[in-house]
Amino acid sequence: MNGTIFAMTGVWMYIWLVVGFVLLIKGADLFVEGSSSVAKIFKVPTVIIGLTIVAMGTSAPETSVSISAALQGANEIAVSNVVGSNFFNLLVVVGICALLQPINITKSLIKRDYPYSIFATVLILAFLVIGLFVSGQPQLTRIDGIILLVAFVFYLVILIRFTLISIATGHKVDVEEVKTRSLPVSIIFIVIGLAGVIYGGDFVVNSATAIATTFGMSNTLIGLTIVAIGTSLPELVTSIVAAKKGEADLALGNVIGSNIFNILLVLGISSTVHSIKVEFDSIIDTSLLLIVNVVVLAIVLKKKSSIGKGVGVFMILMYVVYTGYIIGRNYGVF
Numbered sequence: 084m085n086g087t088i089f090a091m092t093g094v095w096m097y098i099w100l101v102v103g104f105v106l107l108i109k110g111a112d113l114f115v116e117g118s119s120s121v122a123k124i125f126k127v128p129t130v131i132i133g134l135t136i137v138a139m140g141t142s143a144p145e146t147s148v149s150i151s152a153a154l155q156g157a158n159e160i161a162v163s164n165v166v167g168s169n170f171f172n173l174l175v176v177v178g179i180c181a182l183l184q185p186i187n188i189t190k191s192l193i194k195r196d197y198p199y200s201i202f203a204t205v206l207i208l209a210f211l212v213i214g215l216f217v218s219g220q221p222q223l224t225r226i227d228g229i230i231l232l233v234a235f236v237f238y239l240v241i242l243i244r245f246t247l248i249s250i251a252t253g254h255k256v257d258v259e260e261v262k263t264r265s266l267p268v269s270i271i272f273i274v275i276g277l278a279g280v281i282y283g284g285d286f287v288v289n290s291a292t293a294i295a296t297t298f299g300m301s302n303t304l305i306g307l308t309i310v311a312i313g314t315s316l317p318e319l320v321t322s323i324v325a326a327k328k329g330e331a332d333l334a335l336g337n338v339i340g341s342n343i344f345n346i347l348l349v350l351g352i353s354s355t356v357h358s359i360k361v362e363f364d365s366i367i368d369t370s371l372l373l374i375v376n377v378v379v380l381a382i383v384l385k386k387k388s389s390i391g392k393g394v395g396v397f398m399i400l401m402y403v404v405y406t407g408y409i410i411g412r413n414y415g416v417f
Contacts, residue, residue, distance in 0.1 A: 096293040103286030104313040107144040110279020115140030117272025120264045131243065142344040144314040147284030149353040157292055158359045159302035160310060165349050166368050167311025169342045173379060174402035176322050177338050181395030184331035188383055196339045199238055201376050203346040206234065208369045221361050228355030235347035303364050304413040308406065375401065
């Protein structure tokens with residue numbers, strides 16, 4: 084799928100970008116609904132469906148874009164999409180939710196999820212640095228991808244085991260309700276959803292590359308900003324809705340979980356399918372993501388009980404500063 088079939092010039096590149104995001108988001112919704120329904124038909128426990136199919140579905144847009152970018156040689160978009168999404172999730176999504184409602188901090192977040200999120204970021208940074216020293220260019224190899232997927236499975240096993248123990252000991256666990264449809268309808272949802280995610284990913288990568296070329300933007304910049312924000316819209320909407328319902332504490336947990344999935348699952352699959360070579364800027368951006376993760380963790384540990392409006396404003400300001408930096412870097416200011 085390229086510009087010879089679909090015009091990626093003028094106003095069309097913006098239209099196809101929007102169409103791509105719509106296909107990605109709605110396709111992911113349909114795929115998750117269809118897959119969850121099939122799992123329910125075959126008596127898979129609802130909690131397992133929520134922790135696997137539903138959770139992975141939120142990372143489907145990032146997965147599709149990164150795989151499509153890697154296969155098309157737009158490697159910077161493949162990595163920067165994930166790094167940019169994690170920046171946006173952690174600073175903007177959590178920041179906005181903190182402005183709407185104080186976010187309560189849970190022990191499981193501090194002891195299990197957040198440390199694993201930092202570990203995942205360190206892991207991806209280590210692979211990029213190793214690639215730089217071994218081959219002279221930062222890269223994620225197929226072996227790196229397999230290691231990331233193994234780390235993802237390990238995290239998923241821990242998550243499922245922890246949840247099942249919580250249920251067995253009488254603790255309340257938030258489980259998303261799964262709609263059960265007929266098997267034929269569920270399969271149709273899966274097929275249409277997959278088609279939407281695949282074609283949407285292609286549209287986004289092609290149009291984003293065209294926009295970057297038109298305005299003298301690097302693929303790294305467009306991946307960190309427009310593409311990353313677009314693929315993170317589901318997390319933003321879900322978290323804002325939760326905050327308005329007085330469930331803002333779910334937002335931080337959802338964001339950290341999504342960030343872990345983005346690095347281990349999305350980049351794991353992408354680099355296993357096709358090795359990804361990137362520029363040195365990716366090492367800088369991943370290093371900054373690690374620093375931001377540590378800063379936010381320090382804030383969380385200091386606050387102990389909840390994150391309020393002051394911290395929310397600080398998080399959003401950090402994102403604004405970072406965005407200003409990468410734009411300036413692109414145009415030679417830094």
